[in-house]
Amino acid sequence: MNVKQAIRTKRAVRQYTDDAVPDEIIREILDTARWSQSSKNTQPWEFVIVTDPDKLRELAEAGNFTTHVPDAAFVIVLVSDDDHFWRGFDLGQVAMCLQLAAWEKGIGSCPIAFQRPEQAKAVLQVPSGKAVHAGITFGYPSTGFKPAKMGGRESVDAQTHWNTW
Numbered sequence: 001m002n003v004k005q006a007i008r009t010k011r012a013v014r015q016y017t018d019d020a021v022p023d024e025i026i027r028e029i030l031d032t033a034r035w036s037q038s039s040k041n042t043q044p045w046e047f048v049i050v051t052d053p054d055k056l057r058e059l060a061e062a063g064n065f066t067t068h069v070p071d072a073a074f075v076i077v078l079v080s081d082d083d084h085f086w087r088g089f090d091l092g093q094v095a096m097c098l099q100l101a102a103w104e105k106g107i108g109s110c111p112i113a114f115q116r117p118e119q120a121k122a123v124l125q126v127p128s129g130k131a132v133h134a135g136i137t138f139g140y141p142s143t144g145f146k147p148a149k150m151g152g153r154e155s156v157d158a159q160t161h162w163n164t165w
């Protein structure tokens with residue numbers, strides 16, 4: 001899978017098989033994604049890997065669009081030390097690296113937002129000084145899963161200004 005194929009085919013996957021993803025594969029995904037760039041190379045992320053089915057069910061309660069969370073093989077919850085814009089920027093980049101590294105291994109994923117971040121923190125016992133706003137569900141796509149059709153994005157011309165607005 002080259003970079004273009006990876007980006008073009010990586011779509012949200014919310015239906016998974018019951019297969020577990022071995023810990024060593026999860027570690028490989030993390031080991032690849034940790035090379036993501038960050039402002040001043042601060043690497044301002046920590047991850048909570050959630051595989052426990054009870055915890056996944058509890059975590060699903062912390063978001064409004066998270067019904068697929070209990071079906072995931074695992075969730076990576078993104079943790080940072082504050083809510084500054086650049087923290088979000090850096091976390092977004094490592095989130096995409098995690099998803100592309102997983103996709104190369106045939107593992108689908110979908111970002112999730114926690115509308116009740118304090119609830120997510122409580123479930124995972126994240127210290128009060130840390131910020132938790134998002135996670136990513138992962139799992140092998142269910143047999144019925146069909147990637148979204150190509151398209152579904154604005155055209156280059158609709159999104160782009162050259163030299164001036």
Ligand SMILES: Cc1cc2nc3c(=O)[nH]c(=O)nc-3n(C[C@H](O)[C@H](O)[C@H](O)COP(=O)(O)O)c2cc1C
Pocket residue numbers: 010011012013014063064065066110111112113114134148152
């Ligand atoms: C910051 C962010 C938050 C998201 N939150 C959720 C979510 O809470 N629940 C969900 O099902 N999908 C969530 N998504 C997935 C988006 O709905 C999905 O990426 C978008 O619709 C494009 O889907 P596609 O790549 O399959 O076309 C989120 C995506 C991003 C980038």
